[in-house]
């Protein structure tokens with residue numbers, strides 16, 4: 136299973152768990168960033184909501200946390 140498969144599996148089979156964990160992981164990763172986003176731009180909340188690089192990090196982190204739920 137690739138990382139992308141895991142993410143898709145979780146979204147499809149555990150949508151509520153995915154959404155909740157995603158929200159928590161996003162908040163934590165956002166707090167960890169400095170003034171600048173992982174992509175180098177200014178890390179405003181609005182930017183993070185639209186930054187593909189940041190959101191990909193959040194998805195990877197969420198998939199990691201929910202690893203044990205994947206059957």
Ligand SMILES: [Zn+2]
Nearest residue numbers: 172174186189
């Ligand atoms: Zn960014």
